[in-house]
Amino acid sequence: MFNIKRISEMTPSNETPFLVEGLIHRTATMIFGRPKAGKSFVALSAAMALAEGTPWLGREVEARNTLLWALDPGQQDETWQRFTMAGGAEDSRLFITDIRPEDTDQWWADFTDVLISTDVEVLIVDNLSALLGRGSYNSDADARPALGRLQALLDEGIAIVLVHHAGKFNEEQGSQQTPMGSTAIEAWGRHFMQVTDDQELRILRVYGNNTPEKELGIALNFSGEGDDGAFVTLIGEEETVAMSAEHDELVAKARARWESRKDRRKKQGRSPQQKAKKPDDRNRGTDHASQIKNALGSGEWVKQGTITQQVPGNPAVLKSALDSMVQSGELESRTQGRSNLYRLAS
Template sequence: MSAGDKDVPGSIDPAWYAGQVEAHGNRREQRAAAEKRAEAARAKQGNGHAGTNSVEIWQPNLFRMEDLMNAPPRCPKFVIDGLLPPGLTFIAGRPKQGKSLVCLGMSLAIANGTPFWGHEVQRGHVLYLDLESAAWRVHSRIEKIGVEVRTGITFCFEWKRGNRDALIALLDARPDIRLVVIDVWRKFALPQPRHVEQYEHEQEELQWLSKLGTERGIAILCVGHTIKNPAMDSDVFVGIGGSSAITGNSDAVMLLRREGEDERVLYTQGRDLGEASWRLRLDDRLTFHCLGDASLCVTREQMDYLRAIAEGAWSQRMLADRMKVTRQAVSQMLDRLTTSGLINSGTGMTVLTLTGEQVLEAQSR
């Protein structure tokens, strides 16, 4: 249909008038789109989040080197020595792996002032935001653990997402708080706005928590989940769900991984931690016990695999026949042994590493 065929009542020149309507109509759409973008920018404002249109006049706080060296800033103490630093720690794992039990164990140790897995703790109050469990379930867990002292922890079972002021008010009301557990972090943080990238959103949320913990000298322990990622064979932390902002903006990260029915490995990494892995065993009272360095501890099942590989079972098929399990079970076990540095299958044949040989020799004595 041509412009002249458009029905424009009252126009002497319908073709010209239709062109004007079409042109100005497009401009109206552009103005509407611009207004929509402006409205989205204004929506970012409020509740302690960035998003102002004004230019902030800000003066950085500078330190001369001689002043910094002559009067060094106070270094906050670890809340759990060698394991839980001040600031933000992010712990992740698959559902039902025991992340909440690890957090509860840390909380009880800090509240009671008792060592945790042999590590000294700073005794203090614990604020536990349990946003996935009901009060009766937490009561049942603590009853089963059987702790004698039943004070020192304040629980909260609901939260209005993104409400930072409420957390600050709770911390101001209890200056003796040493640990804040947020289980899970996704139900605490502000929902991701549609116009903001995931990395940008997670970075802003986690940087705020890290700064809050560091400035107050407390530990903030956030719980998250993992996803399947083939690269976990070489770096377990890439399995943490979300963007790379989580590992990049946390002062420490932990990943809990199942190793058998009642055993787990807790991988830790941080700016002031280095890298470590701890083998844990869960007892009937829902308490994890640390068995030591995971690279030096192996389960009976893993020992059977190491022994079979040393005796010539170099392929998944040979191992499946010998262990009388499926190839999928063999593949999962080989992934764990590779991550622990006990075997190497890069040449197409599964062989023991030097560490694997040493572990097998030590266990065979």
């Protein structure tokens, strides 16, 4: 009933996890980048290749019914102009809609039925911010329901490419290397393509669960021309993080990282052994009274800050010791401005 089986008896699927090998996943792909990086052009280029069955960035592509959901104001007309400029084929299986979603189960059920009945195989959503409407992508409460709607489409076998923003340096939510906003957004994605610009060069950083991390350098021609797809020409690519490594090498690196972590925490006083010691254990055997008297041996008034510099230990513990010695009559104290001064009792 629940499809539970012995894993050793499974027959694995021979189906590739990608629609475009290593670039566009069969389930959830996210294309993200800073404004003006060119992520919408990259998404449209991929959409045209998927809809026409033409090679994209050096990979063979099978033609599929592809729907581009243009959610920004005026984006539908802009997309038509870009499609025409790039020489889109008349028999292209690329479709477009700019319908605004409603936040009701019935609307999404109807939308899903239409996609299934028209044999849409790939849905490209440009972009998440517009899909959320008044909601905030920084809020789990706002992001999760919309991502759940898209997940329902994935469950129907419709591949989704979601266009989104990247964070910026020191931004509260997200970073330059990750999709902006709620952690639920990155958790939703199965495969990621980050678009960054370096003047004439665009870098596509591709990573996910089913492929090594790699970088592709492309030229992005906004006039539509491209040697490896509409708008795009592949300059080069390289694998930046291998999915596997030699076992001994992996273990050696992990051990070195572990030792480095232990040393760092010990220097910070945060090792498990240091944390396990009780305050009384850490201070046992430390005669603060004798050390304080030695620091005040001249009989002159001395600032509290000077004492704490000369007597090792926790400043709060030293202050407690000073107060006790004043109460017992061993020390005299007075204030000078904002400073507490002490000397040996005469």
